[in-house]
Structures are given as C-alpha cells and as structure tokens.
Amino acid sequence: MGAATQARPARPLLAIEGVSVELPTPRGALRAVAGVSLELAAGRTLGIVGESGSGKTMLSRAVARLLPRRAKLTGAVHFDGHNLAELDAEALRRLRGRSLAFVFQDPMTSLNPVLTIGAQIIETLREHLGLDRSAAVRRAIELLGQVGIPSPDQRLRQYPHQFSGGMRQRVAIAIALSCEPKLLIADEPTTALDVTVQAQILDLLAREQRRRGMAMILITHDLGVVAGRTDEVAVMYAGRVVERAPTHILFKAMRMPYTQALIAAIPKLDAPPHTPLKAISGLPPDLTRPSEGCAFAPRCPYASGRCRQSPPPLTGSGAQQFACWHPLEPAVATAP
C-alpha cells in the first residue's frame, strides 16, 4: 500500500466520485446528495459550505458510510487506497477512528453522559492501538493536554456534565485525534458553541492539523469560519457542489451567484446601524421534488429561461469550478 502511494504521488488522499445519497421519506425519495465529486490531498483542508439541508452533513457521513440505516449510497469514495463505498463492514470499522475520524456539531450529546472522559478516550486507544492500560492513560493525559484542557490527569476521572461546552468539544477533538487519523472530518464543530469559544476551537483544529499533517474537511454554514482556515472551499446547494475554488479566489472572484449571495449575507460589523441584512430570499428547494433546471434558479436574480430548463454542469478552468449558466465576471464580483 505504501509502495502504491509512492508510485503515484499525485493520487489524492480522498477522492469522492459521483456520490449520491437517497433517503426514503413518506413523501418519496429525498436526494440529499446528488452526484458530488471532490478531491482532497493529504495534509490539506477543504471547507464545505452550505445552508441547512444542502447535503453537506450527509456527504460527510457518506464518506465513512455513517448514514441512516435505510439511506442508499451510490458512487465511489476512494480513501487511502480503499473504496469505502464498497469495503466490507469489518474492514471499514477498523478504518474508522484509526485513519478517519469525526468531530460532531453538538459536544453536549457527542460524549457518553455516564462514562468518564478518561474511560471514553482510554477505551478508544486500547481498542485501536492495542495499548496497555497504563500506556493508554499516559497517552490520554498527553492528548487532553494537547487540546488545551488544564490539569488533564484530574479531568480524566470526571464526567461530561462537569465540563463546559467548549471543553467538551476539546475532549471530542482529543478522542478524534487519539489514533492519529489521516483525515479529520469536522461537521460544524463550533455551531453549538459561544462565539468567544468558536475561534479557540477552530485555531486548535488548525494547529493540530498542521502539527500532525493530517487532512481536514471543515463543514460549516458560516463562510467566516472557512475564510483563512481552509485551502479550498466547496459551496453546496441542494445536494450539489455549485462552486469550488481555492479559498482566496472564492472570496475575491466567485463565479456563482449563490456564493455571492452567501458572502453578501454575512453581517458586517462596521455597517451603520439599521442596515438591512442581505438575506437570500425564498427557501431552499424541496429535495423530494427535484427541479428540472438549476436548483438555485427560483432564488437567483440572474435566472433566465435556460436556468429553469436544464441544470448547469460543473465547469471551469483550473482550480476553480462552478455550475452556472450565467457566471459572474470575476471583475464584477470584486466590485463592492
């Protein structure tokens, strides 16, 4: 396996190819993810941005096949030499945690309330790395120290309810990092936290990522979170990637009107009082009733007849790709 990666160094750590996820609902199949393809090289950070229900969480779960039981997954997920979409359950289980780890949105519920923090970390270490008890305890203390938990040896014996939200998320990160994964998927890791804690957690994730050289997918609805913390951003809408670009290009020269609307919707701190927020009018589309054309057309100020008839393919040159019939001119987009 090591030889294979050396022979083809260009091969990315994670390659998502044409992944779709369908969820059965009483109103018919819901296409949460519709043919998404993305790549991520080792040690890089990819931001996935989108509104609630845009399929970003389902896409991240699809990577490790952590979908609801009745969900249907199609496409291929190549990760570190395996196709996770077809790997047998036992082999997949051994990859989870060890090579591929998750941090979830709500630290209030992502830790088991009746087990001590120590038990939760130590069991993971012993299970995956085969450490004996005392080695696992030492490693757990070290990990908690690395994620910034004071007096980790005492905190080890405490239960989750004795920790604050930010501290719990740090513990969740310590558990995720415990086996030195090659890829960390952080699904809205700061959404449930205080604003003051958010930056600390994001900085912690960025620091540990650099130090360990792992790849990271940062999922968020907040463009402010991905700015400056990711190498590349994929914007999702209605289960599709509608624009994908290196972060600095996306913020300066976005081509897709949806991205522009998302960036415009960020409240400005220096705006004069009573400035109306530029909300995106309308609602995200009903994914059980896919539209014929571009899913954003009903809310798009530039939409034409063509937009409502056929969906635009993801096109573009080089690193930047977008799915739009009437892409913004980079010069126009940079105008205030």
Place this chain on the structure above:
Amino acid sequence: MRTSKAAIVGAADAAAELWAGFAKFGWLFWLALAWIGWIVLAAGLADLLPLPSPTDMDMLERRAPPSAAHWLGTDRLGRDMLARLIHGGRISLTVAILAPLIGLLIGGALGILAGYFRGLLETVVVGGVDVLLAFPPLVLALAITAYLGQTVANLTYIIGILSIPAFTRVARAATLSLAKREFILAARAMGATELRILLRELLPNVILPLMAFFLLAVAVTIVVEGALSFLGLGVPPPAPSWGGMIGEGRESLETAPRIAFLPALFMFLTVLSFNVVGDTLRVLTDPRQAAL
C-alpha cells in the same frame, strides 16, 4: 505534612458529601431503606434467629394475643406469627426479587436490541410483547400451576414472564431516544463494534431507568404474589407467605383481625418502601438524563 493535610481535607470533604447526599434523599427515603434492610436481613437469616418454628402448631394457644413466648401472638392453628411473618417474607421477597429479575434480564435485553437494531426484530419483539400483554395473567398462572405444580420456582417463572413486557417497553423507549444521540454516532465513527455500542454506550445509560423500574416492579410483584397466594395459587401450605397468611387470616377476621392485618401491614410497608426508594432513584436519574 502536605499529604496528611490533604487527607484530612479529603476526609472532611467526603463527610460533607455524604451528609449532602443524606440530606438530598430526604428522611422518607432512609426510613424506607431501613425497613427494606431489616426485612431482607431478617428473612435471609430466618433460620439463625431464635424464633419458634413457623409450622409447629400449638392447639392450646390458638389465636393467642401477643405474649413473651409469641411476640406477635399466634394464628388460628397456634403457629407463631412473628416466625411466620419472617419466614413468609423470605418466600415473598425471593419471588418479588427473582421474578422481576427475569423480566429485567430478558425484557431489558429484548428492548435494547429492538430499540437499537429496529426493523424486523423490533416488529417481532413489540408484537410478541403485545401478545403477552393481551394474555389474561390469571389464566396463565392457573394453567402453569395446574400443569407444572405449585412451587416457589413456578410462581417465580410465571410472574417473571408476566413482567417481561413492561421491562421491554421501558428498555426500548430509553434505547430509542438514546440511539439518536450523537455519542452513539460518535462511537460508530470511532470504529466501535455493534457489541461495544450495545454494552458500553447504551447499556450503562439504559440501566438507570431499568433499575428504577425494577424496584417498582419488586413492589408490584409482592402484591401480585400475595394475590395469587390469597387465591390459593401461590406457595402451598404449610409454608408461609404473606399473601397466604392474609388468606388464612380472613377466616378469623371477627375474632382476631390481627392475624390478617399483620401480614397485610408487613406487605404494605415493604411495598411502600420499594416504591419510595424506586421513585427517589428515578427522580434522581431523570433530570440528569434530560439535561444531557
């Protein structure tokens, strides 16, 4: 020096914590626990206690009032009431604890599996539980005792089987809400096996409501066992059980109501105590669950 000081502070802390714990439960809880403690201890050590035989009849001392020889008097066949109450408690408590234990083990396991795996298993388990609930319990008790005989073991099995549905429902309901929590997903994401998720993540959480329910089930079982014994479906005479004693005492209600009321009082206090303890523990485990 520093360590001894720390130890003293630690001991003081522990004592304060103990007292805080004591005060938190309230005096009713401790009274109830004390009654359960003494009745379990007395029933367990019944053979070692200096008590008269519970089955020896003294025809000259029938329905005798309390005296130095018979602290709580005698029943209509001249048997010592206190001895019979304690020996009867032994049978009543054995059934009352073992029968819900059957329900706890089988019902709890079925409920957790059904609530976690859902699908066909859940349909079958819920259906089976509904069938068991719809079956008239008295007819089942009659049928089993008629074919297999009236023994303490059979009585335990009957009540145990009848308690399975309730435990299944409690375990399934708790599992359903827990399985949606992110920590189960997090465990799966960290590569936990299904067995590990069931035993390490779910079980310690589900066991809290199950244990609280178990104590309430013990209380209910004492009453059910009493009712079955009263109807003559329980432990066969001359072995005493509280329900059987109430049944026998019924014939002397006019002359010596004490004979029926004493076992009834014992049963009442024991049932009440189990209910109080069970309720206190349930309240204690509930808010924490809701808060997390």
